[in-house]
Amino acid sequence: DCIKPMKVDRRPGSGVAKIHIEDDGSYFQVSQDGGMKKLEKAKISLDDCLACSGCVTSAETVLITQQSHEELRKVLGANKTAAPDQQKLVVISVSPQSRASLAVRFQLNPTDTARKLTAFFKKIGAHYVFDTAFSRNFSLLESQREFVRRFRGQANPEQALPVLTSACPGWICYAEKTHGNTLLPHISTARSPQQVMGSLVKDFFAQQQRLTPDKVYHVTVMPCYDKKLEASRPDFFSQEHQTRDVDCVITTGEVFKLLEEEGVSLSELEPAPLDSLCSSASAQEPTSGGGGSGGYLEHVFRHAAQELFGIHVTEVTYRPLRNKDLQEVILEREGQVLLHFAAAYGFRNIQNLVQKLKRGRCPYHYVEVMACPAGCLNGGGQLKAPDTPGKELLQQVERLYGLVRTEAPEDAPGVQELYERWLQGAGSERAGRLLHTSYHAVEKAGSGLSIRW
Numbered sequence: 001d002c003i004k005p006m007k008v009d010r011r012p013g014s015g016v017a018k019i020h021i022e023d024d025g026s027y028f029q030v031s032q033d034g035g036m037k038k039l040e041k042a043k044i045s046l047d048d049c050l051a052c053s054g055c056v057t058s059a060e061t062v063l064i065t066q067q068s069h070e071e072l073r074k075v076l077g078a079n080k081t082a083a084p085d086q087q088k089l090v091v092i093s094v095s096p097q098s099r100a101s102l103a104v105r106f107q108l109n110p111t112d113t114a115r116k117l118t119a120f121f122k123k124i125g126a127h128y129v130f131d132t133a134f135s136r137n138f139s140l141l142e143s144q145r146e147f148v149r150r151f152r153g154q155a156n157p158e159q160a161l162p163v164l165t166s167a168c169p170g171w172i173c174y175a176e177k178t179h180g181n182t183l184l185p186h187i188s189t190a191r192s193p194q195q196v197m198g199s200l201v202k203d204f205f206a207q208q209q210r211l212t213p214d215k216v217y218h219v220t221v222m223p224c225y226d227k228k229l230e231a232s233r234p235d236f237f238s239q240e241h242q243t244r245d246v247d248c249v250i251t252t253g254e255v256f257k258l259l260e261e262e263g264v265s266l267s268e269l270e271p272a273p274l275d276s277l278c279s280s281a282s283a284q285e286p287t288s289g290g291g292g293s294g295g296y297l298e299h300v301f302r303h304a305a306q307e308l309f310g311i312h313v314t315e316v317t318y319r320p321l322r323n324k325d326l327q328e329v330i331l332e333r334e335g336q337v338l339l340h341f342a343a344a345y346g347f348r349n350i351q352n353l354v355q356k357l358k359r360g361r362c363p364y365h366y367v368e369v370m371a372c373p374a375g376c377l378n379g380g381g382q383l384k385a386p387d388t389p390g391k392e393l394l395q396q397v398e399r400l401y402g403l404v405r406t407e408a409p410e411d412a413p414g415v416q417e418l419y420e421r422w423l424q425g426a427g428s429e430r431a432g433r434l435l436h437t438s439y440h441a442v443e444k445a446g447s448g449l450s451i452r453w
Helices: 046-050 058-063 067-083 098-104 112-123 132-152 171-180 182-186 193-208 226-231 252-262 296-308 345-359 392-399 415-421 430-435
Strands: 018-021 028-029 036-038 043-046 090-096 128-131 218-222 248-251 326-333 337-344 368-369 449-451
Touching: 036 252, 067 090, 067 098, 067 248, 067 252, 090 098, 090 112, 090 193, 098 112, 098 132, 098 218, 098 252, 098 392, 112 128, 112 252, 112 368, 128 132, 128 345, 132 193, 132 296, 132 415, 171 182, 171 226, 171 345, 182 345, 193 218, 193 226, 193 430, 218 226, 218 252, 226 248, 296 326, 296 337, 296 368, 337 345, 345 368
Parallel strands: 043 449, 090 128, 090 218, 218 248, 337 368
Antiparallel strands: 018 028, 028 036, 326 337
């Protein structure tokens, strides 16, 4: 519930009044002479909401403060002085969006940025540095299979359409806390790239290193503060080993702080070789699945067109609707709409989508949903430039992000090997357990506040 404090103007000599709550939830002010005046509900605007962290609970706040670059420093420092059997293997996984933001700041290309970041993290005590573009391949492939399965079984209420993407934790937090029972059946169960990387590092990679998961300290570098909350979800905690899949999330901005505190300029570092999770996975240069927020819409659209209708889509054409953060993609054959996909970024568009869904008027089969306007490249944890307007900075980040070589997830080196070697095949029980998750509606207490979007 929103806990935004509201200013109340008090007139001198107005005395004390009581508040009476009717059975229907209406609030009345009762004056000393017995008169009653109905009180208006507080109105919370979108700007109020996005500028306030009130809906983050005190427990969540503790979890966020446990995940910071200071915490990473503490772990690295303890590692240096600990006995060999008490040391942890430190693994850092970097998102492509964070890499692009840092590349703009230091005027580097994405490949050099990746290699210099690897050098920096190893200089301060990390042992391995990975690229979450690799884990994103698994997230995309699972999303493709899930959509086709749901589309074919849409008569079953448990296979609800539209499918709503789940990679954005800000959107998931909103869905669970405000519209749980309505939205959760529609949300994709595929884990985000961050959490797939958590499974890869704490399960597959730990086994390769002959370590238990609690002996590996896994850090991710993300464009978004909400990723800290995602990593803290109980679903991603191992009771057996008492450890999270992702121990610490730091934002792009926190990496920049680390560089400043170390007195290091990324552009001046000697590049280091990139690490890979398995021998067949390419580590020569960073890759991208395409799309600044992961490319979910495009990959699922292409796969579904081929798998369901035998249509090979070479280019996905977006049609802007009300604004640039709300676009749709349609697959037609002889005038008949076969697939209707959309991308909805920012809470205004999300709210409109939710209302359509609740009224049964949502025309889409699949929606890529992101809380931030312009998506993950514009995440709240990305670097800001005081001398560069936000729109211009975003364009620079998008340009560098787009320079990275793209590849289809099914063609990415190492992915098929790990499906067989680690997951016992696509569609296995093990793949379902390690690559998918579940969501939980959060009970709401009654409130006299309403949210106006």
